[in-house]
Amino acid sequence: MPIDPSRTVAELVLEQPSRARVLEELGIDYCCGGRTPFAEACAARGLAVDDAVAALEGGAELPTSERDWTTAPLAELCDHIVSQHHDRLREELPRLDGLLEKVVRAHGEERPSVIELRDTFTALRSDLEQHLAAEEEQLFPLVRAGGPYDAEQMRELEHDHEWAGSALGRMRELTDGYDLEQAMCNTHRATLDGLRELELDLHQHIHEENNVLFPR
Numbered sequence: 001m002p003i004d005p006s007r008t009v010a011e012l013v014l015e016q017p018s019r020a021r022v023l024e025e026l027g028i029d030y031c032c033g034g035r036t037p038f039a040e041a042c043a044a045r046g047l048a049v050d051d052a053v054a055a056l057e058g059g060a061e062l063p064t065s066e067r068d069w070t071t072a073p074l075a076e077l078c079d080h081i082v083s084q085h086h087d088r089l090r091e092e093l094p095r096l097d098g099l100l101e102k103v104v105r106a107h108g109e110e111r112p113s114v115i116e117l118r119d120t121f122t123a124l125r126s127d128l129e130q131h132l133a134a135e136e137e138q139l140f141p142l143v144r145a146g147g148p149y150d151a152e153q154m155r156e157l158e159h160d161h162e163w164a165g166s167a168l169g170r171m172r173e174l175t176d177g178y179d180l181e182q183a184m185c186n187t188h189r190a191t192l193d194g195l196r197e198l199e200l201d202l203h204q205h206i207h208e209e210n211n212v213l214f215p216r
Contacts, residue, residue: 018066032165074143082140093129
């Protein structure tokens with residue numbers, strides 16, 4: 001069926017998860033901005049709606065192993081978020097922190113932007129670690145037990161997601177889209193690659209919570 005640009009970005013991804021890849025390439029936010037109509041999201045990015053729709057339709061056959069979490073038991077969704085995203089963050093955040101410290105020591109004077117990059121990442125790491133604890137110790141046990149749910153707590157978690165999205169956006173700006181051509185050494189190159197992968201995973205992570213778990 002033709003894509004209706006009046007539908008929200010999240011609806012389009014939930015209908016066909018492989019569209020997330022195309023939206024990443026277009027620079028359209030499908031996690032924190034998932035409730036935005038697709039046409040409006042295109043306008044915000046300066047994209048022609050017809051061209052963006054064509055890109056989505058062209059990626060219709062992209063393979064995806066992503067499960068349809070809109071119908072899975074909520075307990076399984078919580079387990080998936082912890083094992084697929086939270087555990088990965090617990091591994092990657094310390095590793096990236098160490099890499100960034102090395103890059104700042106070696107190239108901070110030459111390229112001051114890496115200092116702001118390190119500082120932005122440090123703030124993001126601190127926020128994420130508190131966020132993971134709040135979900136695993138408070139929200140997820142309630143979800144697994146069938147409620148009752150604290151709407152105010154969910155709004156606070158969504159606010160955390162918005163802040164994380166803004167931090168990711170700033171890191172992308174500071175690195176010109178994690179451009180490996182601008183890497184000053186192998187450590188810097190590994191840092192940029194790791195931050196790009198962190199961004200992709202966090203986008204999917206936040207999408208699964210904002211657009212699937214919280215509404216359900």
